[in-house]
Amino acid sequence: MPTKKKDVKRIDTTIQTLGPAKIPSNMPYCRFMEDSAATQVNFAEDLDDGASASQTLKLELAGPRKNTYFDPSKTKCAIVTCGGLCPGINDVIRAIVMEAHHNYNVAATLGIRYGLQGFIPKYGHPIEELTPRSVSDIHMFGGTILGSSRGPQPADEIVDALERMNISVLFLIGGDGTMQAAASLLKEIQDRNLKISVIGIPKTIDNDINFIYQSFGFDTAVEASTIAINCAHTEATGAYNGIGMVKLMGRESGFIAAQASLALKVVNFVLVPEAPFTLEGEGGLLEGLERRLADRGHAVIVVAEGAGQDISKTSGETDASGNPILGDICTVLRREIKAHFERKGIEHTLKFIDPSYIIRSVPANANDRVYCGFLGQHAVHAAMSGKTGMVISKMRGHFIHLPLHLVTGQRRRINIGSDYWRSVLESTGQFLYMSSCFG
Numbered sequence: 001m002p003t004k005k006k007d008v009k010r011i012d013t014t015i016q017t018l019g020p021a022k023i024p025s026n027m028p029y030c031r032f033m034e035d036s037a038a039t040q041v042n043f044a045e046d047l048d049d050g051a052s053a054s055q056t057l058k059l060e061l062a063g064p065r066k067n068t069y070f071d072p073s074k075t076k077c078a079i080v081t082c083g084g085l086c087p088g089i090n091d092v093i094r095a096i097v098m099e100a101h102h103n104y105n106v107a108a109t110l111g112i113r114y115g116l117q118g119f120i121p122k123y124g125h126p127i128e129e130l131t132p133r134s135v136s137d138i139h140m141f142g143g144t145i146l147g148s149s150r151g152p153q154p155a156d157e158i159v160d161a162l163e164r165m166n167i168s169v170l171f172l173i174g175g176d177g178t179m180q181a182a183a184s185l186l187k188e189i190q191d192r193n194l195k196i197s198v199i200g201i202p203k204t205i206d207n208d209i210n211f212i213y214q215s216f217g218f219d220t221a222v223e224a225s226t227i228a229i230n231c232a233h234t235e236a237t238g239a240y241n242g243i244g245m246v247k248l249m250g251r252e253s254g255f256i257a258a259q260a261s262l263a264l265k266v267v268n269f270v271l272v273p274e275a276p277f278t279l280e281g282e283g284g285l286l287e288g289l290e291r292r293l294a295d296r297g298h299a300v301i302v303v304a305e306g307a308g309q310d311i312s313k314t315s316g317e318t319d320a321s322g323n324p325i326l327g328d329i330c331t332v333l334r335r336e337i338k339a340h341f342e343r344k345g346i347e348h349t350l351k352f353i354d355p356s357y358i359i360r361s362v363p364a365n366a367n368d369r370v371y372c373g374f375l376g377q378h379a380v381h382a383a384m385s386g387k388t389g390m391v392i393s394k395m396r397g398h399f400i401h402l403p404l405h406l407v408t409g410q411r412r413r414i415n416i417g418s419d420y421w422r423s424v425l426e427s428t429g430q431f432l433y434m435s436s437c438f439g
C-alpha cells in the first residue's frame with residue numbers, strides 16, 4: 001500500500017511506575033536491565049482512508065531491574081485468569097509463582113478462582129495460596145488450574161478485595177476483555193491512591209490483541225488445528241467428490257484458520273471474518289467448490305467461526321462479557337452446499353469436523369512453553385520494580401513493556417491487503433475459484 005504523508009496520532013509508550021525503586025534486588029547472577037533500555041520498532045498503521053502511516057516506537061525492554069519498588073518480605077501477589085481457555089495458561093501461572101518465590105522471595109502468591117468472580121465474596125470461591133510445590137507440574141495440563149469466567153464484576157468491589165487481602169501486585173491473564181478490566185481496576189486503584197501494581201499477560205488463541213503479534217498458545221492451537229485439517233483432507237480424498245470442512249475458533253480475526261492453512265497446504269478454501277464472501281453466483285463459494293471438485297475430485301474448506309456473519313443468522317445476543325454470540329456459519333454452509341449439489345444432480349459427500357474446544361484446551365507445545373515461561377518471569381520483574389498499567393509482550397525478538405492503553409485500543413485483525421493474506425490465497429489457490437473472497 002503506498003504511504004501517503006499523514007498526520008498520525010503519536011503513540012505514547014511511556015510505562016507508569018508506582019514510585020522510585022530503591023530496594024536492591026537480591027539476584028547476584030543477574031544482568032540487570034536499565035529503565036532507559038529500549039528497542040526501536042517501526043510501526044505502520046493502516047488509516048481509515050486506505051493510506052498508511054508509520055512512526056518509530058521506543059519500547060521499554062523487559063527484564064530484572066537493579067532495584068525493586070516492593071519489599072519482597074511484605075509483598076503479596078495475586079493471579080487471576082479470565083475469558084476463554086488457551087494453551088499455556090498454567091505455564092504462565094507456574095512461571096509467575098516460581099519467579100516470585102525463588103528469585104524475589106515474596107511473602108505469598110494467591111490464586112483467585114474463576115476469573116473476576118473470585119474477588120467477589122457472594123460467589124464464595126475460596127482463595128488459595130500458590131506455592132512452588134502446588135504448581136510444580138501444572139504445565140503438563142491444558143486449561144487453567146484457577147478456573148476462569150466471563151461477565152463483569154464491579155471494579156470497586158474487586159479493589160476492596162485487593163485491599164482486604166493486602167495485595168501489592170495483581171497479574172491478570174486474559175484477552176482483550178480482561179485487559180479492559182485491568183484498565184478499569186487501574187483507574188480505581190489510582191483514584192484511591194493505592195500502591196498496587198497491575199500487570200497484564202495477554203492471552204487469546206484468536207491472536208486478536210492489538211500490538212501483540214503472537215499471543216501465547218496460538219502456536220499450539222495452530223498445531224492442533226492441523227491434525228483436524230489433515231483428517232478432513234483424508235476424509236475428502238477417500239470419497240468421490242469428497243468435501244472436508246473444519247471449523248476453527250476466531251471470532252473477529254481469522255488468524256488460526258489462516259495460519260493452519262499455511263502450515264498444512266491441503267486447504268483449498270479458507271473463510272475468515274475479515275474477508276467477506278458470497279455463496280451464490282460467479283465468484284461465490286458454491287460455484288467455486290463445484291469447479292474445484294470437477295478439477296480435482298475433492299476439496300478442503302477451513303472456516304473461522306466468525307466468517308460469513310452476514311450470511312448466517314445471528315441472534316443479536318451476547319455472552320456474559322458482552323461478546324456477540326455468533327451465527328452458526330458451518331450449519332449454513334453445509335445446508336447450502338448440500339442443496340446446491342442436489343439441485344445440480346452432482347454426487348458428493350461432506351464430512352464436518354469441529355475441533356474448536358480441543359485446539360484451545362490441549363497443553364502448550366514446547367515453543368509456547370518456553371514463551372510462557374519468559375512472559376511469567378518478565379511479568380514478575382516488571383511488577384517488583386514498581387511498574388503498573390502495562391502488559392508483557394514480545395516484539396521483534398525482544399520482550400518489552402507495553403502500556404495497557406495500547407492493547408485495549410482496538411482488535412488486531414488480518415489485513416486482507418497484506419502479503420500475509422495474499423500468501424494464504426496463493427497457498428489455497430482459492431482465488432482461482434472464488435473471486436468474492438478478495439473483495
Ligand SMILES: Nc1ncnc2c1ncn2[C@@H]1O[C@H](COP(=O)(O)OP(=O)(O)OP(=O)(O)O)[C@@H](O)[C@H]1O
Pocket residue numbers: 082083084085115116149150151152153174175176177178179180181182184203204205320321323
Ligand atoms: N470493558 C470492560 N471493562 C471491564 N471489564 C471488562 C470489560 N470487558 C470485559 N471485561 C471483563 O473481563 C473478563 C474477561 O472478558 P471476556 O470474557 O471478554 O474474555 P477475554 O479476556 O476477552 O478473553 P477471550 O477473548 O480470549 O475469551 C470478564 O469478566 C469481563 O466481564
Ligand SMILES: O=P(O)(O)OC[C@H]1O[C@](O)(CO)[C@@H](O)[C@@H]1O
Pocket residue numbers: 083084085175204205206249250251305319360
Ligand atoms: O465458548 P466460550 O468459552 O465462551 O468461548 C468461545 C470463544 O472464546 C475464544 O476461544 C476466545 O478465547 C473464541 O475464539 C471463541 O469464540
Ligand SMILES: [Mg+2]
Pocket residue numbers: 083175176177323
Ligand atoms: Mg475477548
